[in-house]
Amino acid sequence: MPELPEVQTILDALTPLILHQTIHDIHIHWPGVVDRPPTEVFRAELRGRSVVKSKRRGKYMLFGLDDGQTLIMHLRMTGKMRVVPAQSPLQRHDRLSFAFENGQTWHFNDQRKFGRAYLVADAAEIVSKLGPEPLGADFTPANFHARIARRRAPIKSLLLDQRLVAGIGNIYADEALYRARIHPLRTGAELSLADAATLVDAIRQVLQQALAEMGTTLRDYRRPDGSAGSFQNSLSVFRRTGQPCLSCGAPISRIVVGGRSTHFCPREQPYP
DNA sequence: AAGAGACCCTGGATGC
DNA sequence: TGCATCCAGGGTCTCT
Numbered sequence: 291m292p293e294l295p296e297v298q299t300i301l302d303a304l305t306p307l308i309l310h311q312t313i314h315d316i317h318i319h320w321p322g323v324v325d326r327p328p329t330e331v332f333r334a335e336l337r338g339r340s341v342v343k344s345k346r347r348g349k350y351m352l353f354g355l356d357d358g359q360t361l362i363m364h365l366r367m368t369g370k371m372r373v374v375p376a377q378s379p380l381q382r383h384d385r386l387s388f389a390f391e392n393g394q395t396w397h398f399n400d401q402r403k404f405g406r407a408y409l410v411a412d413a414a415e416i417v418s419k420l421g422p423e424p425l426g427a428d429f430t431p432a433n434f435h436a437r438i439a440r441r442r443a444p445i446k447s448l449l450l451d452q453r454l455v456a457g458i459g460n461i462y463a464d465e466a467l468y469r470a471r472i473h474p475l476r477t478g479a480e481l482s483l484a485d486a487a488t489l490v491d492a493i494r495q496v497l498q499q500a501l502a503e504m505g506t507t508l509r510d511y512r513r514p515d516g517s518a519g520s521f522q523n524s525l526s527v528f529r530r531t532g533q534p535c536l537s538c539g540a541p542i543s544r545i546v547v548g549g550r551s552t553h554f555c556p557r558e559q560p561y562p
Numbered sequence: 563a564a565g566a567g568a569c570c571c572t573g574g575a576t577g578c
Numbered sequence: 579t580g581c582a583t584c585c586a587g588g589g590t591c592t593c594t
Contacts, residue, residue: 292587292588293587293588296587322570322571349588349589364588364589365588366587366588366589367571367586367587367588367589368571368572368586368587383572400571401571401572401573402570402571402572402573402586403570403571403572404570404571404588404589405588406589441564441565442564442565443564443565443566447565447566450588450589452588452589459587459588460586460587460588461587462587506587508586508587528587529587548565548566548567549566549567549568550587550588551585551586551587
């Protein structure tokens with residue numbers, strides 16, 4: 291569930307708590323959390339290491355280690371991070387814990403077991419398939435339009451395709467399409483260059499605002515200190531089915547697109 | 563190649 | 579109250 295603004299907010303809060311702290315033990319509470327390498331290799335390689343830099347790529351968190359390897363984590367739907375004293379009790383759904391020499395422990399908690407950890411020599415192994423960062427310089431109307439121009443899938447589905455643009459999930463896809471006044475079922479091929487430019491701008495604006503508000507808390511998302519974001523108070527369409535459009539008053543519609551619930555204003559976002 | 567659907571899980575909400 | 583069903587913010591895989 292965490293999308294770009296939530297992942298960035300979590301990483302910003304987490305980084306100062308773990309940077310340059312030496313890991314002296316690794317506890318894998320549920321082995322499926324480690325995607326690669328095999329769990330015993332994962333433990334052996336990480337013991338004695340420290341994180342020397344961190345960054346976000348799409349919805350992935352990348353932790354550069356002092357030996358040059360990269361620890362990559364993805365929160366998927368319900369993943370959370372917290373850093374607490376070592377004597378603090380484990381919580382239900384804790385999947386992976388890193389104990390530091392400074393007496394603090396970094397826990398990864400994930401109710402639905404979708405989240406994953408990867409330890410790789412080259413981060414590209416995991417993130418090279420991702421499209422451009424939506425807030426980066428190469429996410430331009432011309433580039434985006436060129437990549438969707440021959441696609442017949444609904445634009446809503448294309449926004450969720452991380453190979454086209456990285457970091458957008460269901461909430462911000464719906465919110466961006468509303469701001470751009472584009473119906474979610476319009477296909478990529480139907481969108482003009484001007485439409486693409488409007489959408490690129492809407493994506494940037496909604497993500498920037500959500501970053502400023504520290505993300506959207508619906509049920510599970512929490513920052514590492516347990517506090518919530520506030521963008522849920524700024525949602526225009528997401529999970530507002532039947533409620534009046536903030537612009538025209540028409541009731542917000544909910545449909546399913548590509549298996550995902552999709553919310554839009556039928557008057558502000560007409561199907562042409 | 564691109565698109566649709568199943569699947570991985572747990573638990574909260576809803577319906578009977 | 580108890581039980582069944584549906585639903586969830588993501589990503590990957592298979593099939594067509």
